[in-house]
Amino acid sequence: MTCFLSPSGSDTTLSSIRELAAGGSVLAFDYLTRAMAEGNDEYHGAKIMREAVAALGEPFSFGIDDDGLADLLAERGFTLEAMLLPEQIEGRNLVGSDGQVSGRILGFMRFALARV
Numbered sequence: 001m002t003c004f005l006s007p008s009g010s011d012t013t014l015s016s017i018r019e020l021a022a023g024g025s026v027l028a029f030d031y032l033t034r035a036m037a038e039g040n041d042e043y044h045g046a047k048i049m050r051e052a053v054a055a056l057g058e059p060f061s062f063g064i065d066d067d068g069l070a071d072l073l074a075e076r077g078f079t080l081e082a083m084l085l086p087e088q089i090e091g092r093n094l095v096g097s098d099g100q101v102s103g104r105i106l107g108f109m110r111f112a113l114a115r116v
Contacts, residue, residue: 022116033108036108
């Protein structure tokens, strides 16, 4: 959801979650890279996904730099516990019974786990 919110909307959402969450609560979310949100289509699936969401009237408007995620969360009262890049997500979730990766996720997507 954060990728469809403005930066201030994403900030408000994270701040609200932090205010309402009990200590030790976990926040799991996906996000897209800032480069993709700003128009970089070099990632796997970026161009077709950008066109699809734009056609629905919901363009991407917010992304996060991988190297800025921990600071962004810390400034809002969270501790980053894990961040998974596409290759890591594929290796954990798309491996078939033959041990081979059986698909690809969008190259601009990331998964994160943070704790209050």
